[in-house]
Amino acid sequence: MSYSRKVAKRSLTVSLAGLILASAALSGCSSNSKNTSSSSEPAGSGASAGASQTAGAIDHSKPITITVFDNAANYQGEQTGWYGKLVKDKFNITLNILAPQVAGDQLYKTRTAAGDLGDLLIIDNSQLEELIPAGLVMDMTDKLKNTKYLSQYVDKHFKPFNAAFDKVNPEGKIYGLPTFEADTSPTTFSEEIPYSSPIMPWDYYKGVGAPKLNNLQDLLNVLKQMQAKYPKTPDGKPIVPITLWKDWDGGTGAMENVRWLSNWYGYEKPDSTTTIQLNAKGDIVPIIDDNSMYKKILQFYFDANQMGLVDPDSPTQDWNKVAEKLTNKQVLLLWYSWQRGFYNSIERGRNGDGNVAVPIADSHIIQNSDAYYGNGRVFAIGAKAKNPDRIMEFMDWLNSPEGLRYYTNGFEGFNYEKTADGKYQLTEVGQTAFQKNTPVPDEYGGGGYQDGQSKINSMIMSDFVIDPDTGEFYNSNYWSATIEANKTALTTDWQKTYNAENATDYYLKNNMIDVVPNINTSLGSDSSDIKNKRSQISDYVKNTSWKMVFAKNQAEFDQLWTKMQKDVEGLGWKDVLAADTAKAEKIVKMRAEATAGK
Amino acid sequence: MSRNTAEAVHEPVHQSRVDKKSGFKLSATDKFISVLIYTLFSLFALICVYPFYSIIINTISANDISARGDVVFFPKHIHFQNYLDVFKIPGLGHAALISVGRTVIGTSLTVGASAFLGFMFSQEDMWGRRFWYRFTIITMFFNAGIIPWYLTMRSLHLTNNFLAYILPVIVAPFFIILVKTFVESTPKELQQAASIDGAGVMTIFFRVMLPICKPILATVAIFAAVDQWNSFQDTLLLVTDSQLYSLQFILYNYINQASSLSTMVNLQNAGSTAMASLSTKQTTTSIRMTVTIIVVAPILLVYPIFQRFFVKGIMIGAVKG
Numbered sequence: 001m002s003y004s005r006k007v008a009k010r011s012l013t014v015s016l017a018g019l020i021l022a023s024a025a026l027s028g029c030s031s032n033s034k035n036t037s038s039s040s041e042p043a044g045s046g047a048s049a050g051a052s053q054t055a056g057a058i059d060h061s062k063p064i065t066i067t068v069f070d071n072a073a074n075y076q077g078e079q080t081g082w083y084g085k086l087v088k089d090k091f092n093i094t095l096n097i098l099a100p101q102v103a104g105d106q107l108y109k110t111r112t113a114a115g116d117l118g119d120l121l122i123i124d125n126s127q128l129e130e131l132i133p134a135g136l137v138m139d140m141t142d143k144l145k146n147t148k149y150l151s152q153y154v155d156k157h158f159k160p161f162n163a164a165f166d167k168v169n170p171e172g173k174i175y176g177l178p179t180f181e182a183d184t185s186p187t188t189f190s191e192e193i194p195y196s197s198p199i200m201p202w203d204y205y206k207g208v209g210a211p212k213l214n215n216l217q218d219l220l221n222v223l224k225q226m227q228a229k230y231p232k233t234p235d236g237k238p239i240v241p242i243t244l245w246k247d248w249d250g251g252t253g254a255m256e257n258v259r260w261l262s263n264w265y266g267y268e269k270p271d272s273t274t275t276i277q278l279n280a281k282g283d284i285v286p287i288i289d290d291n292s293m294y295k296k297i298l299q300f301y302f303d304a305n306q307m308g309l310v311d312p313d314s315p316t317q318d319w320n321k322v323a324e325k326l327t328n329k330q331v332l333l334l335w336y337s338w339q340r341g342f343y344n345s346i347e348r349g350r351n352g353d354g355n356v357a358v359p360i361a362d363s364h365i366i367q368n369s370d371a372y373y374g375n376g377r378v379f380a381i382g383a384k385a386k387n388p389d390r391i392m393e394f395m396d397w398l399n400s401p402e403g404l405r406y407y408t409n410g411f412e413g414f415n416y417e418k419t420a421d422g423k424y425q426l427t428e429v430g431q432t433a434f435q436k437n438t439p440v441p442d443e444y445g446g447g448g449y450q451d452g453q454s455k456i457n458s459m460i461m462s463d464f465v466i467d468p469d470t471g472e473f474y475n476s477n478y479w480s481a482t483i484e485a486n487k488t489a490l491t492t493d494w495q496k497t498y499n500a501e502n503a504t505d506y507y508l509k510n511n512m513i514d515v516v517p518n519i520n521t522s523l524g525s526d527s528s529d530i531k532n533k534r535s536q537i538s539d540y541v542k543n544t545s546w547k548m549v550f551a552k553n554q555a556e557f558d559q560l561w562t563k564m565q566k567d568v569e570g571l572g573w574k575d576v577l578a579a580d581t582a583k584a585e586k587i588v589k590m591r592a593e594a595t596a597g598k
Numbered sequence: 599m600s601r602n603t604a605e606a607v608h609e610p611v612h613q614s615r616v617d618k619k620s621g622f623k624l625s626a627t628d629k630f631i632s633v634l635i636y637t638l639f640s641l642f643a644l645i646c647v648y649p650f651y652s653i654i655i656n657t658i659s660a661n662d663i664s665a666r667g668d669v670v671f672f673p674k675h676i677h678f679q680n681y682l683d684v685f686k687i688p689g690l691g692h693a694a695l696i697s698v699g700r701t702v703i704g705t706s707l708t709v710g711a712s713a714f715l716g717f718m719f720s721q722e723d724m725w726g727r728r729f730w731y732r733f734t735i736i737t738m739f740f741n742a743g744i745i746p747w748y749l750t751m752r753s754l755h756l757t758n759n760f761l762a763y764i765l766p767v768i769v770a771p772f773f774i775i776l777v778k779t780f781v782e783s784t785p786k787e788l789q790q791a792a793s794i795d796g797a798g799v800m801t802i803f804f805r806v807m808l809p810i811c812k813p814i815l816a817t818v819a820i821f822a823a824v825d826q827w828n829s830f831q832d833t834l835l836l837v838t839d840s841q842l843y844s845l846q847f848i849l850y851n852y853i854n855q856a857s858s859l860s861t862m863v864n865l866q867n868a869g870s871t872a873m874a875s876l877s878t879k880q881t882t883t884s885i886r887m888t889v890t891i892i893v894v895a896p897i898l899l900v901y902p903i904f905q906r907f908f909v910k911g912i913m914i915g916a917v918k919g
Contacts, residue, residue: 076847107834
């Protein structure tokens, strides 16, 4: 008995000692970051005096911690690294970020129930709509008047956005500043290629003679030729002209792959609706209408499948599998602008290899403009925030040229530098600092560049705002130096062929695109009755759509279609359609106002 | 003396077993059954072990291969970058300390409280026993929900407080029932004998029952320690001070951030030549698996420590009838 106790005691001591040793070893790793943060303190008080010159009367001597409730963040904890040091030095502020993406939705529910969500809030539009009547967000109308930078955007950006919440905000006060607003115009689209447009591998397309595409039938024929000539990748993987995937159909109410091809012919499906499509003129078409673009695109996929062009994995694969195929250049037809990135690289571009836009002559793309009114979330100040003036000052700085440059591009001299003509260009380090997580010099706070970036992960005005010093966007992808550096045989060859700067330019020149104002508001939430009906209809429509694409023949395709038209009526189609129509009408109305007001 | 007799009794039994083995030849059916049993149990063991093995080999294989799911039986292109990356997470050491702290302190308090309450609830002369027992047990069946719970904790100032990890779990009805049942299964005479010798309730508890309860307390300790180590919800909702984040939380945070970053890096490659070496570039798979191993490994070590207490028959012969 006593012997076994001794053994137990000994093993316990040994294991405890082990634990302590292990934790000591582990804490050794973090001691570096601790040292730098403590050494930054004296520097902090020195530099904060400099910041107060610009900010006027606000006193920075007291260090504060701001609790940031941030829906956009995917990191929870204190902002550390170079951005953390920057904010500490300038404002004597520590950002403590709470991320529902990490902590879960309960975080929002419990904290709102307790009446204090946080000091600085980055929340969804629909949450703002809840929080205004609950009195949990602060009215910023007067505070904005004293700001240097934010005040410039009040009339054109913040006021129209807040006024649209007329049910909860009849007086048109300003409670929320929308995120990622571009300062171009409500009808400008600044990106080089539409969000959805036909994209194909340039070398393969040229390999079959680059025939002009007049319509979708031509597209199918060319895909067929490409498939016949290039059945396999160099390392022997099969090439599938069109590949589809199911797992993104989730909340969208219809086949997502059909949705985005409809955009090529001018019909978009607004988010949070499931039964309609909308064009630039404001026509609202139910997707089960016999003339709907939804049906036409289903027919296109059906025809493609009949020609053997659709990947047989389509019904069973998920997006990850598709991403892998894109990386291996196994897919011939792409549509999302960002899908190019899985294969394209500068290296390959130099050899004329890569995915590029291949316009179809009869298409007429609908494209949402730059996010002039923001992109779905807002910055707000919690009603119980203790230092609203200092938070306001910080938000104002986020929108100053300095704040925007730090957020988007890091440090001058480290990430970017001035060229002879007074514009900016990325340094060698800057080009890869994000991907490689390059160590930042100690004077800036040390640590990796990526690790130290702003964990707020959101901005009020976006990088599609002109930097007054250079006359170019803050977004480094659109600097003339970057565009010049990224020129390859692929881009110049494309430019020569289509006689245009880039895809967007081509579509605009040839009047093949409608840029509609990007609407950012809360469209209200469904009643539980509509919610139930919507989900039943969505499941049915999704299933039938997939069956139609893979139908044996045209007769089966048509029969499935008519059956669906009939069956969804019984599931409450009319009610859901009415709800969606109301939402779409709000969008149409706001678009009209936006175009008139510009 | 008694020990000798016990040995004497044991010896022939042992001998006869040996005789059986050497004396009888195994029939074909016996052999078949043995083979079957061995195969079945090896298979079963394999099923238990393989998931761990699979995760381990995936963490040390080249990340691009593991992301494709091509690592099945043997690691390919071994490297340890994943572990190095995880150990570089800022604040990891501190978080580990918090986790170890809450596990050690929380577990010892839970075990102590469960032992004492379990023992007390078995004492028929305890004041208001039925009421207190039901008062405790009812919390197992009824739960007010997350928002009232949060509000209560907030009003008790148990947000951003290390005690939030410890206090709420000290009185655990399930463990109390376990201990109570165990105490009730021990012979009453032990306690009676002690009280005849003049022991009070506390003496009986500490000197008599606590040593006897070791097996059940070891069980409770393992349960409590695993619960504490894995606990996560309380950090999410109650703690906003990063000095109090636990290891689980930090690692979860890391998974979240790293996987969204690895997606972003992929998308950003559109216009850039920068490609870190694919085989060591983190993927969602590599991050998840590495973190899994790091989280599971320490708690696996707890089992062997406590296993020695799972000894049956400590009390056999304690009461002579």
